[in-house]
Amino acid sequence: MTRHPRQPSCTPAEPTRRRRDLAAVGLGLLLLVATAGCTGPVRSDGVYASKAAATAGAAGSAVQTAELAVQEAAAGRLFSRGLAQTLAEAASDAGDVQATFDAIQPPDRRSEVLRGQLDRLLTPAASALADLRIAARWGDTAALPSVAAPLPELAAELQQFQEAHQ
Amino acid sequence: MRKLLEIALGVLTAIGGFVDIGDLVASTETGARFGLGLAWVLVVGVLGIILYAEMAGRVASVSGRAVFDLVRERLGAGVGLLNLAASFFITLLTLAAEIGGVALSLQLATSVNYLLFVPIVGFLVWLVCWRVRFEVMDNAVGLLGLALVVVAVAVWRAHPDWGAMWHSATHPVVPGTESHTAYWYFAIALLGSAMTPYEVFFFSSGAVEQRWTRSDLVVNRLNVYIGFPLGGLLALALMVAAALVLEPRGIDPSHLSQAALPTSLVLGKLGLALALLGFFACTSGAALETALSCGYSVAQYLGWPWGKFLKPVQAPRFQLVVLASITLGAGLLLTTLDPVKLTEYAIVLSAAALPLTYLPLLIVANDPAYLGDKVNSRLSNAIASAYLAVLVVASVATIPLMIVSKAGGG
Amino acid sequence: MRLSELLGAEVVDEHGHTVGKVHDLRLVEEGPLLGGVGPGLRVEGLLVGRRALGARFGFDRGAVRGPWLLEAVFGSLGHEGRYLPWGRIRSIQARQIRITGTAGDLPSPEPLGEVPLHRKPAEGSWWIRK
């Protein structure tokens, strides 16, 4: 956007075209940026496996967050509102992660097997986190440790899954 | 004695005012994902903002001119307008992110959905911009922001293995679970969060608001040379806390609540309360700074009267821009855009726009027509040039890295 | 006529060769004008160059010294500039300025005569009407 007009050597048609090209490139960039974080269609099982690994990582992060929050609450280090908030976020993250992953079409049979394996971890994780959220909202602090009992094992399995398919 | 107190107050304000939602998010996230592998970027970023904020303060003190005023003079109307559009857009995104940060801190303390707080926070931010004296506003939020020191205390009380931490900070490696593109993407985000352009808009305009003159050059240096590094230490503490507590558990934080978990783990409820107070104060402070910066940049580009030292009727167009920016920022949040995601985009775009602000500033800081004998020394020019080169590289690399690393995602 | 109509205009010599674009107008102080309140400013000539980048920063003309890196990058871009005395202009139309003679016999611009290096910034102005 300078004050100086275009190069004198250009024919009148060129600058317009150049401007249009520039606009197209800009628009393309904008779209790319906007979609940079989104999930696209998956064509190869390698890509599917890496998406599965990332999903396991994200679910593991939610499980570990909940686990840490419950530990802190049990030790009297977290007040109930902070706990409820943290657990609600963890539960909703786990649900989102699972929904996003389930929406991806597995490209082949092998990927379908992988999906089954991961789903067997995601479903109990999401449901345990939902249970925790409900217990925390009701102020049922005493019940939390028992509801949270399966979390460490789930977290470990999710981590193993992530490392195996990275 | 009174002068000394004033200086001490200024430095304390600079410490508390250094951290904003960008630092909270970037430091916690990089600490949790890369341990201390990106701590060096924080050091680079803090040194950079020290270097350029000092210049901005010096230019403002000696010539009475704020940064955007000079951007227009140096870059001309066309390039200056492009710069204004980019800077305003990024500052507006940051403003929205800060309002979101305030609302999220309140949600953590009350369990009430943050969206309900957004209009209230927006209104209060406007009210302070409208009514409260600059010095009172600046000092109050800065001092409250000092509550964040609790994060550093938590790190201390966690008795970490300092030797191992030093080693991992000085021998950075990319963790096996992360890609190199994600590493560099977050390096740029961290740089953007430390050197956010609004910081120099606000710092230089603030110097004009407080009518700094040549005699305040010492105050400027003390604020910058002591206040900023200590503020940077708070950002580092957030990163270390995340590296100690979140990284080993594989937690990739995506909520403000997770940034507080390490502090409550070590220090319990009181620590948590102080951390939340710190989050609240530093995001509120930054919300005010970004709201005013929106007004400053537009008014300075167009040569309108601006500033809180004027009655609102004396600077109505400035006040109108501030009001409109807050409304737009709050409106953006009410679309239920995730404030943490918004913050990530704001700091990365800040990084891309850094040369736009820092190049004209560096040129003016060498112009005796503005600074007389107070132009840059050879040493600061040498360092500033090296920084500018780094900023240009980072700026060019930002968008490609964003695309390749899928915005830092897995 | 407005300044902005001249800035960026293309300068062409009598053989039809492009000399460059107008980057700036050099003004000279000239005695009483309009009501006799002091000197006015008259256009003395045009600064013409091929590239605009850097001209704006004044590395080639003003008092800005350093940093070395910026001088190297922007200063060198301004050095190929030429000075076009107003008297050599034959016509001005539609953002094109035709001149007498050739591009080759245009001199290099002189540095600005009196650069206000010594004055106190902010308060001091170097061009004041009595």
Added chain:
Amino acid sequence: MARRLDAALELLDRQLIGNGGTLAGKVDDLELTDPGGNLEPPRVTAILTGPAVLAGRLHTPVGRWLARVAARLLAPGQDQLSRVPFDQVEAVGASIRLRVAAGQLDAGAGEARVGRLVGRIPGAGDAA
């Protein structure tokens, strides 16, 4: 020796300050007048300021659009051009001091209009 200055480097885009010390916009353009109408060296006869002038200077559609929006928002239906005769200029330095007050410029009408609007908000007339 007569003193010289370069218009784009040292006048254009500089800050205007009214005689009360109020900021009065930027030098958005200069008016040059050809005294004989015969390609005599022109003289600087006025400083032009205001969004409309700025819009005329921008050579990109986006720039012109932005400036036009600004002009319309700030004073709908007004020309938004201020012409300050050059004999009203008191001093040229890092900024340009005028002999007239900021409020007397036509482009200041936008400020006045916005001022009436902002003035209705409680507390607008009080110092913070």
